[in-house]
Amino acid sequence: MNARQSFEAIRALMRRAINELTRVPGAAIPGVLAPTIFFLGLTSVFGSLTLLPGFDTTSYQSFLIPVTLMQGAAFTGAATGVNLARDIEHGWFDRLLASPAPRPVLLAGLVLSASFRALIPATFLLIVAFAIGVEWPGFGGLALALVIVMGMGIVAATWGASLALRFKTQSAAPLMQAGMFLAVLLTTAYAPLELLQGWLQDIARLNPVTQVVEAARQGFIGEDITWAGTWPGLLAVAGLAALFTFMALRAMGKMTA
Template sequence: MWKETLLLTKRSLLVTLRNPFSFIPNLIISVFFLLVYTSGLSGISALPQFGGVDYLNFILPVSIVSGAVGGAGGAGQALVKDIENGYFARLLLTPVSRTAIVLGPMIAGMLQLFVQTLLIFGMAFLLGLTIPAGAPGFFFTVLLALGFGLGFAGYSVGVALKTRNAQAAQAGTLLFFPLIFLSTTFVPKELIEAEWLKVAATINPTTYIMEGMRGVLLWEDIDWSALSKGLGVALVLGLAMVVFAATNARSALKK
């Protein structure tokens, strides 16, 4: 199965590289978020609730998470194209593992996000980013991004298999974007005045991913509590979405 998964992952990556405009706009948007928010909102980091941290470090997770939603979501779009052009049906006629059919595009989406995250970090370093925790802070941030990306790629693939429609699959992935802004996106939770928004941020899994990243980006001493919550949410989300994708894959195979 793993050899088949590797081959299908490689194919998905090659398809993506042949069509760079499938991921370049999403990368530009993520970098745009970073530039605009850092330039326009950096002054609020002088508030006591920020504890003197650099606002660039605070807002960087927003750029990475938004990139995960757009980048990993391409896995579902690629699968819909395979369904529409008949490649998926031909693939089912081969003895290839059905699990590999699902995992291939998911892993490809996660790897695409990995490269995208490195590029966003590169832009942040050009803007003056320093990570007080050093290499561990960088490593754990990338790990959280990959965990969230795998989960979202699974969701994207699951929606694609369920709908078998490009427009419906795209609409399904867009539902994740509001989660970014119903979170501690721009300020700590203590500065959110609307009670309903505080509740939304508390039950929002995106909050714990971003807070986990901030736990390793903002201070020299890693906030292990925030990091462990972020890793836990990424793990649960990833497993849940893999199951979701696999369940819809079985339904698609029956059809």
């Protein structure tokens, strides 16, 4: 298969993945609403945390928005894993495996569609957030946040896909969701590092996603976007995506072994 044929195949698989949203009435609603509900809810509940000494941001909403954006992307990505598990259970994936399309093409279609789908809840969330007064992060800050959203969509989708291909059952869904949930929240999601409880501080320091949260947060909390504050986050996204892609492709290879 040449590059053009591969591209066409990826496009066709992406189009099919989008059907899950466009052709199932109401299917898009929970995925779009959930991050916004979490955002509004968590900021209402924990908003007073900014009063604590050591919390330099005055708006908890601006502090939390990058995290909720990433959470939305993570859940969209995990849903891709669940859908793949269903496709495997129903035998649909055999149809793809029996075709001569290269295995990475089969994965790319799913994963890239997750990356674009992640923009849907993000857009809705940002509109609501700006409407209630979240600080404008500047075009650079917004662009960086959206790149990270798409990147986290890929990370979550490759993670979900690797589990789907490994376990071949929708029963693995909680693992897909919980894994991403923990990855995003075992970070400086709720408060700056110094204000976290000791055990969470230790985990957040080691968790590469903390770098992603911090990178995405720069513009929203009024900091200048610096390369020094950005590259660790981008590297973490790229590294995780590469790791999970490798795991997914290996699991796909094992399916026919």
